[in-house]
Amino acid sequence: MDALEAWFASRREAIVEELKAFVRIPSVSTDAAYKAGVAEAADFVAGKLVDAGLADARVRPTRGHPVVTASWRGAPGKPTVLIYGHYDVQPPDPMDAWRTMPFEPETRDGRLYARGASDDKGPMLIPIKVAEAFLACDGGLPVNLVFLFEGEEEVSSANLEAFVAENRDYLAADFVLSADGAQWRADLPSVITGSRGICALEVTVRGAAKDLHSGRHGGAVANPIQALARILASLHDESGRVAVPGFYDAVVDLPQHELDDIANVHWSEADYLRSIGAPAGAGEAGYSLLQRNWVRPTLEFNGISGGYAGPGKKTVIPAFAQAKITCRLAPDQEPNVVAAQVARFVETRGVPGVTIEVKIESGGALPYALPLDHIGLALAEAVLAEITGVAPIRVRMGATIPIGGIFKRVLGLETVFFSFATSDEDYHAPNEFFRLSSLDLGLKAWAIYLQRLAASCGTLHQL
Amino acid sequence: MDALEAWFASRREAIVEELKAFVRIPSVSTDAAYKAGVAEAADFVAGKLVDAGLADARVRPTRGHPVVTASWRGAPGKPTVLIYGHYDVQPPDPMDAWRTMPFEPETRDGRLYARGASDDKGPMLIPIKVAEAFLACDGGLPVNLVFLFEGEEEVSSANLEAFVAENRDYLAADFVLSADGAQWRADLPSVITGSRGICALEVTVRGAAKDLHSGRHGGAVANPIQALARILASLHDESGRVAVPGFYDAVVDLPQHELDDIANVHWSEADYLRSIGAPAGAGEAGYSLLQRNWVRPTLEFNGISGGYAGPGKKTVIPAFAQAKITCRLAPDQEPNVVAAQVARFVETRGVPGVTIEVKIESGGALPYALPLDHIGLALAEAVLAEITGVAPIRVRMGATIPIGGIFKRVLGLETVFFSFATSDEDYHAPNEFFRLSSLDLGLKAWAIYLQRLAASCGTLHQL
Numbered sequence: 001m002d003a004l005e006a007w008f009a010s011r012r013e014a015i016v017e018e019l020k021a022f023v024r025i026p027s028v029s030t031d032a033a034y035k036a037g038v039a040e041a042a043d044f045v046a047g048k049l050v051d052a053g054l055a056d057a058r059v060r061p062t063r064g065h066p067v068v069t070a071s072w073r074g075a076p077g078k079p080t081v082l083i084y085g086h087y088d089v090q091p092p093d094p095m096d097a098w099r100t101m102p103f104e105p106e107t108r109d110g111r112l113y114a115r116g117a118s119d120d121k122g123p124m125l126i127p128i129k130v131a132e133a134f135l136a137c138d139g140g141l142p143v144n145l146v147f148l149f150e151g152e153e154e155v156s157s158a159n160l161e162a163f164v165a166e167n168r169d170y171l172a173a174d175f176v177l178s179a180d181g182a183q184w185r186a187d188l189p190s191v192i193t194g195s196r197g198i199c200a201l202e203v204t205v206r207g208a209a210k211d212l213h214s215g216r217h218g219g220a221v222a223n224p225i226q227a228l229a230r231i232l233a234s235l236h237d238e239s240g241r242v243a244v245p246g247f248y249d250a251v252v253d254l255p256q257h258e259l260d261d262i263a264n265v266h267w268s269e270a271d272y273l274r275s276i277g278a279p280a281g282a283g284e285a286g287y288s289l290l291q292r293n294w295v296r297p298t299l300e301f302n303g304i305s306g307g308y309a310g311p312g313k314k315t316v317i318p319a320f321a322q323a324k325i326t327c328r329l330a331p332d333q334e335p336n337v338v339a340a341q342v343a344r345f346v347e348t349r350g351v352p353g354v355t356i357e358v359k360i361e362s363g364g365a366l367p368y369a370l371p372l373d374h375i376g377l378a379l380a381e382a383v384l385a386e387i388t389g390v391a392p393i394r395v396r397m398g399a400t401i402p403i404g405g406i407f408k409r410v411l412g413l414e415t416v417f418f419s420f421a422t423s424d425e426d427y428h429a430p431n432e433f434f435r436l437s438s439l440d441l442g443l444k445a446w447a448i449y450l451q452r453l454a455a456s457c458g459t460l461h462q463l
Numbered sequence: 464m465d466a467l468e469a470w471f472a473s474r475r476e477a478i479v480e481e482l483k484a485f486v487r488i489p490s491v492s493t494d495a496a497y498k499a500g501v502a503e504a505a506d507f508v509a510g511k512l513v514d515a516g517l518a519d520a521r522v523r524p525t526r527g528h529p530v531v532t533a534s535w536r537g538a539p540g541k542p543t544v545l546i547y548g549h550y551d552v553q554p555p556d557p558m559d560a561w562r563t564m565p566f567e568p569e570t571r572d573g574r575l576y577a578r579g580a581s582d583d584k585g586p587m588l589i590p591i592k593v594a595e596a597f598l599a600c601d602g603g604l605p606v607n608l609v610f611l612f613e614g615e616e617e618v619s620s621a622n623l624e625a626f627v628a629e630n631r632d633y634l635a636a637d638f639v640l641s642a643d644g645a646q647w648r649a650d651l652p653s654v655i656t657g658s659r660g661i662c663a664l665e666v667t668v669r670g671a672a673k674d675l676h677s678g679r680h681g682g683a684v685a686n687p688i689q690a691l692a693r694i695l696a697s698l699h700d701e702s703g704r705v706a707v708p709g710f711y712d713a714v715v716d717l718p719q720h721e722l723d724d725i726a727n728v729h730w731s732e733a734d735y736l737r738s739i740g741a742p743a744g745a746g747e748a749g750y751s752l753l754q755r756n757w758v759r760p761t762l763e764f765n766g767i768s769g770g771y772a773g774p775g776k777k778t779v780i781p782a783f784a785q786a787k788i789t790c791r792l793a794p795d796q797e798p799n800v801v802a803a804q805v806a807r808f809v810e811t812r813g814v815p816g817v818t819i820e821v822k823i824e825s826g827g828a829l830p831y832a833l834p835l836d837h838i839g840l841a842l843a844e845a846v847l848a849e850i851t852g853v854a855p856i857r858v859r860m861g862a863t864i865p866i867g868g869i870f871k872r873v874l875g876l877e878t879v880f881f882s883f884a885t886s887d888e889d890y891h892a893p894n895e896f897f898r899l900s901s902l903d904l905g906l907k908a909w910a911i912y913l914q915r916l917a918a919s920c921g922t923l924h925q926l
Binding site for chain 1: 659661663665670671672673675676677678679680681682683684685686688689691692693695696697699735736739740741742743744745746747752753755756759760761763764765766767768769770771772775776777778779780781784785786787789791815816817818824826860861862863891
């Protein structure tokens with residue numbers, strides 16, 4: 001380890017410069033205008049893998065942006081880890097809210113400011129440099145590694161599942177170690193043990209063929225806003241539970257000790273509500289605010305529109321009204337099943353004078369829960385405790401990380417999240433930054449993790 | 464009458480040219496860019512009144528657009544009629560949907576196409592020309608007349624009530640005869656016996672201080688769209704009645720024979736629904752479609768907005784959601800009272816995690832119902848039957864005509880609607896037109912009406 005630490009120390013500035021070069025590439029996957037930037041970033045990543053000593057590194061096409069892979073299988077009898085990260089980034093808008101330009105990195109107070117610095121270029125560069133260090137210092141890696149870096153994480157990993165299914169043999173491993181996924185708080189180490197899935201629908205209620213004068217026609221015909229409001233209001237009961245039949249059928253009830261663990265997290269509901277400017281909490285009765293956000297499924301309305309929304313009044317009965325819905329899914333809900341349940345419930349509300357259309361959007365994703373006795377998790381917790389001096393807490397992501405479900409379903413592999421981003425680093429907002437102290441911490445942590453894993457391979461094979 | 468008819472016949476072309484000159488003036492009251500056009504139209508009207516022989520015609524300022532008045536009180540012992548019309552017009556937009564320019568009148572197939580031709584410049588020119596004809600042929604009028612033409616009908620007659628209140632003496636009369644208000648159908652003469660009032664509100668539901676990520680926060684905080692949907696859904700019961708306490712308290716139940724009259728109107732619900740492209744009727748149980756539209760109050764949602772309404776999905780919990788509401792009021796509901804009832808009901812819905820704001824919009828208007836035994840109505844029906852050969856039907860306006868309520872409240876006068884516009888003349892749409900046959904019919908009808916009124920003045924004084 002001393003040799004590795006010396007290697008990291010001697011190359012600290014060079015690694016930061018590599019990260020700066022990486023974040024200068026505008027690899028915005030959501031916007032076709034940045035297509036060349038995404039391709040350039042893929043080439044950059046493949047080049048870094050080759051430089052690290054992973055000669056088979058390749059940029060591999062998908063139906064969308066490419067995947068970059070590399071592998072090293074020179075440790076027979078040792079575990080194989082599939083390392084995941086993504087080189088695409090969120091759009092930089094709104095541009096004028098950035099203190100310095102999003103693709104011109106600047107270091108201030110030990111933080112590197114740039115789009116993608118925290119999500120996920122800084123964190124994903126760490127395992128590449130760790131592999132390089134091992135190969136340089138030891139001539140080999142403690143365990144077998146396969147690298148998979150995608151360019152579509154910010155667009156719901158749209159083509160990842162197909163790629164993984166077509167490359168099962170190349171990707172064969174014991175578990176996935178993800179450089180994506182963030183530390184929950186800056187002041188407390190944490191491990192992510194699950195994330196919610198998602199499915200999305202759009203409901204359109206139509207009345208007359210065109211907008212009608214509310215005086216000349218009002219009272220005689222249905223009002224699509226009224227019909228839509230009735231439908232939406234019927235989707236939750238008075239206790240805040242989703243009222244769609246079957247919605248909770250597949251939800252795995254957590255054992256009481258896991259619920260207790262969440263209830264016991266040192267975290268202030270009042271501070272949280274103050275931080276987001278909400279007058280009070282809300283949601284499903286019988287659960288704490290954090291339990292509702294981490295482990296309970298939801299049905300949320302993301303948008304509603306219909307009729308006149310400008311200043312003053314316009315006496316119109318609109319021809320249609322529309323609502324956008326997403327459900328966050330708890331293990332083991334299936335996005336397609338839940339979307340169909342919600343669609344059927346909405347379609348059969350039976351409101352006089354209107355027609356109801358439901359469109360199920362693509363891009364659903366499975367929820368994910370890592371078994372809490374997974375050795376990869378135990379290792380992550382042990383390494384974090386060792387290098388930070390604080391025992392990490394287990395957190396769930398209320399948000400959706402599609403990869404957990406994809407790797408589980410296609411490859412049968414669990415995913416351990418081991419990212420050194422922190423959730424306060426504004427990674428979907430202006431002035432994204434990455435703490436350079438997290439870079440140091442991450443390099444050390446990944447190196448120790450891979451060494452410990454090699455040492456515990458007998459245990460691993462019991463999984 | 465023969466002399467008058469000869470006078471009209473000899474001046475037919477000149478009157479059409481006067482109407483063309485009138486509609487060339489772009490007197491759009493809703494748009495400040497047309498302020499000069501509105502002022503020019505007021506001067507034009509005053510000029511026509513002077514030309515007719517009404518020497519005291521004057522343009523009189525209000526806090527908004529001016530009112531034009533004139534009077535002739537040379538028939539002592541005879542009734543006095545307050546004649547109402549308006550010289551302002553709707554905006555011409557969308558301009559590109561006009562076959563010929565809105566302020567360049569063109570006659571096609573016996574119809575004069577121009578903005579304002581039907582609403583209300585053609586109909587309001589009629590009583591001016593009739594007065595001119597009487598004064599020219601007879602040297603006097605059969606009854607006393609006061610003319611009041613406003614320039615703000617298309618902006619809810621915002622300053623009319625104040626003007627009327629300040630000019631009670633000048634406007635003193637036995638009843639109002641309105642050149643505004645339209646024939647219900649082109650194939651059947653009709654008289655309007657009432658109109659619904661209106662009040663308007665805007666409801667805003669606020670949750671957190673900014674939009675939140677629906678994954679990172681969903682389940683823990685209230686969704687303002689969900690809260691708004693629950694509130695809106697609570698405003699009607701299952702039978703389509705408004706569920707706001709007290710809403711129907713002031714509504715005068717029509718006697719059964721009046722409800723029967725409406726039920727017996729020869730009118731096809733199926734044809735109507737087909738014409739507006741609605742899959743079915745809807746509304747308050749226990750009433751026909753026409754009864755619901757003509758004489759029952761409503762609570763309509765005119766617009767709703769909140770969150771993301773663009774293509775695809777955006778996983779956001781919006782900071783707020785908003786709905787616009789108008790109520791159409793039946794006699795004797797008061798707009799301020801109803802608006803306050805609705806506001807109070809909405810404000811006290813008590814949804815966890817949100818705040819509810821209700822703004823009562825200005826511009827409310829009273830409903831109006833003309834007593835069905837009014838001699839002015841009987842005269843209108845008799846004259847229409849005589850000149851068309853068909854007995855007119857009595858209709859109510861689902862829409863709002865503020866003047867009925869204003870004249871009743873301020874002057875204690877009933878309003879008889881005697882307009883020769885027809886509701887199919889696209890008066891709030893592109894390609895507005897006025898049937899020139901209606902001009903001929905109207906000149907004759909108004910002349911006969913005033914003569915008959917003079918003859919029946921003994922009866923009138925029994926009112």
